Amino acid sequence: MSAKGGRLRLKDWLRVTSVGLRVRPLRAALSALGIAIGTAAIVAVLGLTSSSQAGLLAEIDRLGTNLLTLEAGQSLTGAEAKLPLEAPARITHLDDVQLVAHTALIKRKYVYRNSLIPVGNTGGLQVRATSLNLLSVLDTGLARGAWLNPGTAREPVAVLGSAAARRLGVDRIFPDQRIRLGGQWFNVAGVLTSSPLEPDIDSSALIGYPAAQRYLGYISLIQGAPQAGPPSSIYVRADTDHVATVQALLAPTADPEAPNEVDVSQPSDVLTARAAAAGAFDSLFLGLGVVALIVGAVGVANIMIISVLERRSEIGLRRALGATKSQIRTQFLGESILLALIGGVVGVLAGIAATAIYAGTKGWDTVIPADAWAGGIASAILIGAFAGLMPAVRASRLPPTVALRTA
Known part of the structure; x- marks a missing residue:
């Protein structure tokens, strides 16, 4: 903790936030999978569209207008x-x-x-x-x-x-x-x-x-x-x-x-x-990607609610040792965001890899728009924050005596 105000240093905050993920890695991986699939779909759709357009425009330039x-x-x-x-x-x-x-x-x-x-x-x-x-x-x-x-x-x-x-x-x-x-x-x-x-x-x-x-x-x-x-x-x-x-x-x-x-x-x-017109069907596949992200958000919210219920003793002990409601809330909200961020990064990498492989088979240059990967990661972070908000608030409102007694 820092010398002023009892705030956690970034290193300590990351260690505390990742406790739930490190203790239950399989559950965390399955929860992040939905977000990874949705992000990969979005990146791949936008990447393949941009790559095919670039390949077609290059062919037009070669053939002449x-x-x-x-x-x-x-x-x-x-x-x-x-x-x-x-x-x-x-x-x-x-x-x-x-x-x-x-x-x-x-x-x-x-x-x-x-x-x-x-x-x-x-x-x-x-x-x-x-x-x-x-x-x-x-x-x-x-x-x-x-x-x-x-x-x-x-x-x-x-x-x-x-x-x-x-x-x-x-x-x-x-x-x-x-x-x-x-x-x-x-x-x-x-x-x-x-x-x-x-x-x-x-x-x-x-x-x-x-x-x-x-x-x-x-x-x-x-x-x-x-x-x-x-x-x-x-x-x-x-x-x-x-x-x-x-x-x-x-x-x-x-x-x-x-x-x-x-x-x-x-x-x-x-x-x-x-x-x-190469992106005429983008809306369909982007819609499927959004559906996958929503499913992933539900999965993250579910695991965070279960995590709060299973870790009441930890919450009560931390509150008894002086942790504030804000620190408890930040811990669980940060855990949700970190879980979604991991899924988002994995999804972006998978989408880029899929685009590169397919574009290579077609002889296209691989083009990944910045808004594809940046938007994918930003969406994952927003979904993690949204999905983890309610469980984080619920965890912060648990009185330490009740949490320890019901653990």
Whole structure:
């Protein structure tokens, strides 16, 4: 005790406060478990959300925000519109346009592993004709094999998107490996990595425009001459500082006669929206964490009430030796706060560990917001104070004679 006022030194206060926890460690651990689970849930939810958002934003930065896409919309009558065959060439003449690529969805032509697959089992796979510079514009790579070249673009050769290869069971590339496209056999030249900016590519088999014209009959008549086309999607890389300007000019440039029939979008906006919505279900899991904290608070209050009943002799002896009501109240309130604090710290560490492990499996940077761990510990302390207040007041009001007689 200090020389003035009979106050306990911090070291003595910690020793007295922790007596109940040290004497009954198993009961204390079980009581702290609820608070630890609730705190871990809160930290993990906020940490995983922040880590996933950081990973997605990093992916957006890597892929770039300067990609714009054009697709055929609808006419005024509600009929399906078509992009002009000359649209890609027109767009290349715009200022601040860096790269232009395009694909054409070939309708009613489907992809099958072999000729024995029932016609109705399309698996949602599509056939697309493509320009040869598609990968550089979409910033998509090859997982295995080779991309199309001017020679293979004229032959029955296809490159599979990542999802298409998975659904077809193509996990490696070997000579004379073939698939069925629109009733024709096509050799598989390669498999692409995932394309976040254009998910439709993932579920497509890509062939050259000349091959689409020759083997699948995908043609348009231009001044009486057959040509492969038209494109159904055009991908434009614009100068980063002039994306908005280029976006405003794309529709009237692609189709001057009907610009309202051209849909222009920015794929990175979709990914950014996904990053913003990554915490849409946070409230549910945070609610579960709060429920766990409430259960933990009930457990702490219960153990403190039982502790007061079991330690009446200790309370009476301390009061008889001169301990004040305030010191008794502080002892039991401090014990409750210490119990909750231990649970909170364990929960924070568990939440951080869970976040780090999961983020590592996804290749994300581990991000733990300061308000997650600080809020978790602060909540634990508040819960400990609230849960221990009534038992502490009850202990301080026990007269020493009654406490010793009923012990």
